[in-house]
Amino acid sequence: MIILNLDVMLAERIGLTQANLSRLKTGKAKAIRLSTLDAICRELDCTQGGILEYRADED
Numbered sequence: 001m002i003i004l005n006l007d008v009m010l011a012e013r014i015g016l017t018q019a020n021l022s023r024l025k026t027g028k029a030k031a032i033r034l035s036t037l038d039a040i041c042r043e044l045d046c047t048q049g050g051i052l053e054y055r056a057d058e059d
Contacts, residue, residue: 014039 011021023029
């Protein structure tokens with residue numbers, strides 16, 4: 001069996017807990033610190049537009 005640990009490695013590299021990374025991934029986070037966003041972008045070599053997307057709420 002192969003286990004994918006990309007999220008674990010990312011969390012460790014930017015100093016984020018697994019629980020907080022999970023909240024970000026599932027959309028359950030109410031906010032994200034700019035320093036956390038900066039660290040994620042630095043590690044993934046991307047801009048915030050590469051990882052954030054706006055979708056209007058479905059009514």
